[in-house]
Each structure stands twice: as C-alpha cells, then as structure tokens.
Amino acid sequence: MIDPNILRTDPDRIRESQRRRGESVEVVDLLIAADIAKRSSAQEFDDLRNQQKVLGKQMGPLQGALKKATDDATKAQAQSEVDALMEQATILADAVKAADAHADEVARTADKLWLQISNLVNLDSPVGGEADFTILDVVGEPRDFTKEGFEPKDHLDIGEHLDAIDTVRGAKVSGSRFFYLKGIGAQLEFALLNLAMQQAVSNGFIPMITPAIVLPSAMEGTGFLGQAAENVYRLEEDDVYLVGTSEVPLAAYHSDEIIDVNQLPIRYAGWSSCFRREAGSYGKDTRGIIRVHQFDKVEMFVFTTPDQAEAEHQRLLQWERDFIEALEIPYRVIDVATGDLGSSASRKFDIEAWIPTQGAYREITSTSNTNEFQARRLKIRMRDGDKTSPLATLNGTLCAMPRIIVAIFENHQQADGSVRIPKALQPFLGGKTSFTPPA
RNA sequence: GGCGAGGUGGCGGAGCGGCCGAUCGCAGCCGCCUUGAAAGCGGCCGUGGGGAAACUCACCGGGGGUUCAAAUCCCUCCCUCGCCGCCA
Structure with a gap:
C-alpha cells in the first residue's frame, strides 16, 4: 500500500497514477470517504471505551467499600452506589460493543479498498499498455x-x-x-x-x-x-x-x-x-x-x-x-x-x-x-x-x-x-x- | 499423527479478573562521577492509530467467547520445545 497521508493531502497524485495504469480512478473517491468514516467511527469507539474505562476504575474501590462496610446504613449506601454504577456500566458496555463492531466494519471496508490501489507509478515511466x-x-x-x-x-x-x-x-x-x-x-x-x-x-x-x-x-x-x-x-x-x-x-x-x-x-x-x-x-x-x-x-x-x-x-x-x-x-x-x-x-x-x-x-x-x-x-x-x-x-x-x-x-x-x-x-x-x- | 510443557517489550523473566501497556534484570541511550575507562549513582528506554496539543485508543502468538471490566477465565487454531510413533 502507499502512504495514507498522500490520500489525505494529494489524492490527485493517486488518481493520476491509477489513470496512467489504466486502473480504477473512482476507487480513490470511495477510499477517501471510507478513510474519513474509518477515522470518525474509531474516534467514537475511543470515546466510549474511555468512558467505560473511567467507570471501571471506580468499580473496584467501591466494591471494596461495600465488602468492608460494617453497619447497615453504610452498607446500603455503598450497595446503591454499586448498583447505580453497574447500571450505567451495563448500558455503556452495549454501546461500546456496538461502536466496536461498527468501527471494525468500516475499517475493513477501507482496508479492502486500500488493497485495490496499486503503487504510485513513477512519472518517468512511459504511459500506456x-x-x-x-x-x-x-x-x-x-x-x-x-x-x-x-x-x-x-x-x-x-x-x-x-x-x-x-x-x-x-x-x-x-x-x-x-x-x-x-x-x-x-x-x-x-x-x-x-x-x-x-x-x-x-x-x-x-x-x-x-x-x-x-x-x-x-x-x-x-x-x-x-x-x-x-x-x-x-x-x-x-x-x-x-x-x-x-x-x-x-x-x-x-x-x-x-x-x-x-x-x-x-x-x-x-x-x-x-x-x-x-x-x-x-x-x-x-x-x-x-x-x-x-x-x-x-x-x-x-x-x-x-x-x-x-x-x-x-x-x-x-x-x-x-x-x-x-x-x-x-x-x-x-x-x-x-x-x-x-x-x-x-x-x-x-x-x-x-x-x-x-x-x-x-x-x-x-x-x-x-x-x-x-x-x-x-x-x-x-x-x-x-x-x-x-x-x-x-x-x-x-x-x-x-x-x-x-x-x-x-x-x-x-x-x-x-x-x-x-x-x-x-x-x-x-x-x-x-x-x-x-x- | 499421539501425549506433555510453553508462547508476555531487543533478550531474560514476573504478573490474586479491576490499582497492568504491564514489576524486575540484562542490553541500549543521556547525564553525574573520572585525566580516560570500568564500577557506582540518577534519568530515559515497545509498536501502531487518532489529535495542533493536552491527551486518548489498540496491541501480552492468531481468532472467537464469558464479564460492568480479560495478559489473567473458557473455546479454537497456529507456532516452539520435549517424549513416542512413522518417514526421509
């Protein structure tokens, strides 16, 4: 594959190369779209996953507190906190899973398109068949x-x-x-x-x-x-x-x-x-x-x-x-x-x-x-x-x-x-x- | 092909399901010390994605699963090592 940065900064160079090869030029536009989709879906997943991690970090100490609680009042208090956290976490887990699946799919699409792009031709090569x-x-x-x-x-x-x-x-x-x-x-x-x-x-x-x-x-x-x-x-x-x-x-x-x-x-x-x-x-x-x-x-x-x-x-x-x-x-x-x-x-x-x-x-x-x-x-x-x-x-x-x-x-x-x-x-x-x- | 053991950062080698991208040692890099070097001391020290940056995400052989949470549990495949069988 070629440098992904070229796709983002100078897609015409790729189009020209594909044209000279007699290969698909349209695939470049498909790839540009797929590349953007890939990055944004990955970003979404990143954010959700980050939230999940932050939440997860609170879970351990909280459950520890629940275990250590001696009197009923603090126990009930801790229990309700754990429950609330768990509820949030469950919802988030589903969202993370969905975002992950989506990001995967989008990435696969982009990767497949990348494989269809041939190497950039040297501009000194004679053009033709x-x-x-x-x-x-x-x-x-x-x-x-x-x-x-x-x-x-x-x-x-x-x-x-x-x-x-x-x-x-x-x-x-x-x-x-x-x-x-x-x-x-x-x-x-x-x-x-x-x-x-x-x-x-x-x-x-x-x-x-x-x-x-x-x-x-x-x-x-x-x-x-x-x-x-x-x-x-x-x-x-x-x-x-x-x-x-x-x-x-x-x-x-x-x-x-x-x-x-x-x-x-x-x-x-x-x-x-x-x-x-x-x-x-x-x-x-x-x-x-x-x-x-x-x-x-x-x-x-x-x-x-x-x-x-x-x-x-x-x-x-x-x-x-x-x-x-x-x-x-x-x-x-x-x-x-x-x-x-x-x-x-x-x-x-x-x-x-x-x-x-x-x-x-x-x-x-x-x-x-x-x-x-x-x-x-x-x-x-x-x-x-x-x-x-x-x-x-x-x-x-x-x-x-x-x-x-x-x-x-x-x-x-x-x-x-x-x-x-x-x-x-x-x-x-x-x-x-x-x-x-x-x- | 059968059975057993194991696959973690350049190498070696840890890692109760949350505080682990990961302790520690070696090698390497930078600095201090030294006339110089060694030793010693201090610091740094995996790869990739996103982002101007802060930061963030992924990766502990590959893939799948369980879970709020997996290097850690389960399944499966691959590879390496040992023994047995078979064949060169």
Missing part, C-alpha cells in the same frame, strides 16, 4: 545466420538434439508446459546457478534458498493476490500458495520487523523453484520452454532506504546486464509502460534477449522498484534514530533458467548442431567449450 514501452538501450549484434550459411534451429530442436530438454515426457508425466532438463541441460542449469551466485556474492548479496510455499499473508503482502492472482497456484487443502518467484519469501523474510538503518542495504540472492499457472496464455509460446509452469530462478532482492531506491534500481539493472553480457547474449533494455507494471512496481525495466528463430527480443529478466509499497503491506520498517518508517524494497531477476537456456542455445548454436559455451560459463562446466550430443 504492454506495447508502449520505451527502448533504453540495445546491446550486442544479433548473428546473421544467412551470412553464416545455415538456418538456425530453435531451442527445442537444439535441446532435443543434445538430449538436454525433454518436453514430451514432461507433458506425459506432468501435463503441458512441463519439461525435464537432462544431461547437458541439467549441468547447464547448475553452471548458470553457480555463475549467478558467484556474481551475486561478489556484489554483496547473501545467498538464500527459500521456501517455495508461503502463507496467504506473504502472497498478499507482496501484491500477488491482486490482478496477478489468476497466475498463482493455491493449495486449497492447506490454504497456502506456491510462489511464482522467490521475491515473495525474500520480501516476507523481514515482515513485521524493524531494521536499523545502518544495516541497509540488505541484499539477498534467492534460489527457488517458481510456479506459474499461465492462465490466459493459451496458445502463447506453446513450443519449448519459454513459458512453463515450473522453473528455477535466481532472484535479487534488496531492502534499502527510500531515498536510495532509484539508485539501487539502476544497480540491479546493471547487475542483470553484467550477467547477460557475460553470457554473450544480444539484448535490449526496455522501460516498461505504466499499464504493464503490476500492482507493486512504480517502475520496471525488462531485459529482452534476442531470440534468432523468432526474430524478436523476448523478456528474460525484470527489475522492479516497489518503493515502500510492499514494505507497508508486510510491515517492514527501518529505525533511523528515534524514528521508524517504511523502507524500500526492490527486486530483479538474475537468472531465470529456461529463458536463459533458450537464449544460450539459440544464440550460440553452430552449423554442426553443437552449442558454443560462453567463456564465463566454461569454468563451471569443467572447462568444456561446447555442448555436443551425447555419444
């Missing part, structure tokens, strides 16, 4: 296969030729959009994991292996139960969720905590399986492993101060670029448009790798600045002197396995069907320089 991104940079030269004299094969052909990817058996065992990484394929993933972790650690990240199942509070807190909910697997029986990214367990790791500002930034590199329902993507990327229900990913996640968030966002982007460049993959960087940010991000940069057989750049990493949005929901604060305030969280993909493997296979394939191994990866593959089919 999925196609309205701006291109920030293009790096590397796509290979000219015509000039090289052969037709590039797609990653699945290559993967099958190398006996590295098996989607047929994936589908047999688990259904469509599941796959096996086998032999070279599995080794490649381990090599990528090690390269990614080595880079992350040298950049000050703490490696983390996270749970892949989380409670609703973690999902809610990271903002994945809004529009993104349809893509989340839920285990009904236990009321838990499979994470679509380790961003969720990493963000929630410090939930309900107050972190000393001197410890920031805290950087984690999380490794976990990721699960996505891919609802509403029927027919898209049905071939190969570009869009799958389960994959592994190394994710960078940072807790920092809000004033450092934008600079950190640039650093995350740079680290993503470093990794892609180490793998010698041509790519471009895009500034994602407001309509395609997701509810948590204020700004998002995607890196898209060149995929030769598609003649297109396809998303392989994504880094988001969520400012204080997730931290507010997850109650993660920082202590600066005697002040506590929400901190900022950011996330960025370091290495999403299937898509990186796709990019490596397609971009580094050779005419003879082998795949060249980029230098940076060779130390993690026993010094091997190319992938060839198993004997």
Whole structure:
C-alpha cells in the first residue's frame, strides 16, 4: 500500500497514477470517504471505551467499600452506589460493543479498498499498455545466420538434439508446459546457478534458498493476490500458495520487523523453484520452454532506504546486464509502460534477449522498484534514530533458467548442431567449450 | 499423527479478573562521577492509530467467547520445545 497521508493531502497524485495504469480512478473517491468514516467511527469507539474505562476504575474501590462496610446504613449506601454504577456500566458496555463492531466494519471496508490501489507509478515511466514501452538501450549484434550459411534451429530442436530438454515426457508425466532438463541441460542449469551466485556474492548479496510455499499473508503482502492472482497456484487443502518467484519469501523474510538503518542495504540472492499457472496464455509460446509452469530462478532482492531506491534500481539493472553480457547474449533494455507494471512496481525495466528463430527480443529478466509499497503491506520498517518508517524494497531477476537456456542455445548454436559455451560459463562446466550430443 | 510443557517489550523473566501497556534484570541511550575507562549513582528506554496539543485508543502468538471490566477465565487454531510413533 502507499502512504495514507498522500490520500489525505494529494489524492490527485493517486488518481493520476491509477489513470496512467489504466486502473480504477473512482476507487480513490470511495477510499477517501471510507478513510474519513474509518477515522470518525474509531474516534467514537475511543470515546466510549474511555468512558467505560473511567467507570471501571471506580468499580473496584467501591466494591471494596461495600465488602468492608460494617453497619447497615453504610452498607446500603455503598450497595446503591454499586448498583447505580453497574447500571450505567451495563448500558455503556452495549454501546461500546456496538461502536466496536461498527468501527471494525468500516475499517475493513477501507482496508479492502486500500488493497485495490496499486503503487504510485513513477512519472518517468512511459504511459500506456504492454506495447508502449520505451527502448533504453540495445546491446550486442544479433548473428546473421544467412551470412553464416545455415538456418538456425530453435531451442527445442537444439535441446532435443543434445538430449538436454525433454518436453514430451514432461507433458506425459506432468501435463503441458512441463519439461525435464537432462544431461547437458541439467549441468547447464547448475553452471548458470553457480555463475549467478558467484556474481551475486561478489556484489554483496547473501545467498538464500527459500521456501517455495508461503502463507496467504506473504502472497498478499507482496501484491500477488491482486490482478496477478489468476497466475498463482493455491493449495486449497492447506490454504497456502506456491510462489511464482522467490521475491515473495525474500520480501516476507523481514515482515513485521524493524531494521536499523545502518544495516541497509540488505541484499539477498534467492534460489527457488517458481510456479506459474499461465492462465490466459493459451496458445502463447506453446513450443519449448519459454513459458512453463515450473522453473528455477535466481532472484535479487534488496531492502534499502527510500531515498536510495532509484539508485539501487539502476544497480540491479546493471547487475542483470553484467550477467547477460557475460553470457554473450544480444539484448535490449526496455522501460516498461505504466499499464504493464503490476500492482507493486512504480517502475520496471525488462531485459529482452534476442531470440534468432523468432526474430524478436523476448523478456528474460525484470527489475522492479516497489518503493515502500510492499514494505507497508508486510510491515517492514527501518529505525533511523528515534524514528521508524517504511523502507524500500526492490527486486530483479538474475537468472531465470529456461529463458536463459533458450537464449544460450539459440544464440550460440553452430552449423554442426553443437552449442558454443560462453567463456564465463566454461569454468563451471569443467572447462568444456561446447555442448555436443551425447555419444 | 499421539501425549506433555510453553508462547508476555531487543533478550531474560514476573504478573490474586479491576490499582497492568504491564514489576524486575540484562542490553541500549543521556547525564553525574573520572585525566580516560570500568564500577557506582540518577534519568530515559515497545509498536501502531487518532489529535495542533493536552491527551486518548489498540496491541501480552492468531481468532472467537464469558464479564460492568480479560495478559489473567473458557473455546479454537497456529507456532516452539520435549517424549513416542512413522518417514526421509
């Protein structure tokens, strides 16, 4: 959620953000009304409760006096005082109960509306839908296969030729959009994991292996139960969720905590399986492993101060670029448009790798600045002197396995069907320089 | 899965149903003392909401209940620890 003060002092900023996202603007007005109602009903409850407490404080001594009374006159006197007080208290108790129930209800309404407000978009983000991104940079030269004299094969052909990817058996065992990484394929993933972790650690990240199942509070807190909910697997029986990214367990790791500002930034590199329902993507990327229900990913996640968030966002982007460049993959960087940010991000940069057989750049990493949005929901604060305030969280993909493997296979394939191994990866593959089919 | 014990402020650890947002110790902060430090002494020392402020309300694992009044009694769920069973 965003700073409630903005709602009270500058609601137009929120309206503008919602408008740029293509989301409800009316909800802002509903929320303003609900916010006022919430505060006034809470005030009513406070007052009544205060009266009840004041009354309650008189009750003890009075009953004590009643007990100690020896003669009938004082006893009767005390008794009548107790009775009168009790009568008042009973009436008040009902009023308190009613006010409490009302305040609760009103607060719930307001809270629910708050969850419908997405993070404030960064005003520098391009406005529009999925196609309205701006291109920030293009790096590397796509290979000219015509000039090289052969037709590039797609990653699945290559993967099958190398006996590295098996989607047929994936589908047999688990259904469509599941796959096996086998032999070279599995080794490649381990090599990528090690390269990614080595880079992350040298950049000050703490490696983390996270749970892949989380409670609703973690999902809610990271903002994945809004529009993104349809893509989340839920285990009904236990009321838990499979994470679509380790961003969720990493963000929630410090939930309900107050972190000393001197410890920031805290950087984690999380490794976990990721699960996505891919609802509403029927027919898209049905071939190969570009869009799958389960994959592994190394994710960078940072807790920092809000004033450092934008600079950190640039650093995350740079680290993503470093990794892609180490793998010698041509790519471009895009500034994602407001309509395609997701509810948590204020700004998002995607890196898209060149995929030769598609003649297109396809998303392989994504880094988001969520400012204080997730931290507010997850109650993660920082202590600066005697002040506590929400901190900022950011996330960025370091290495999403299937898509990186796709990019490596397609971009580094050779005419003879082998795949060249980029230098940076060779130390993690026993010094091997190319992938060839198993004997 | 079964039985037992327990969940209180950064940590430890109290808390007859009203005087408890909570005694005390440690850690931390400020001051005094000291050439400096330690010790000692004095003070401060949870989080959040509302309010300009005075002040006020909420929170003692979560939720519900009893009561005029709940950290304290009842129900329920969760978690931690111990033992047993089962499985890695």
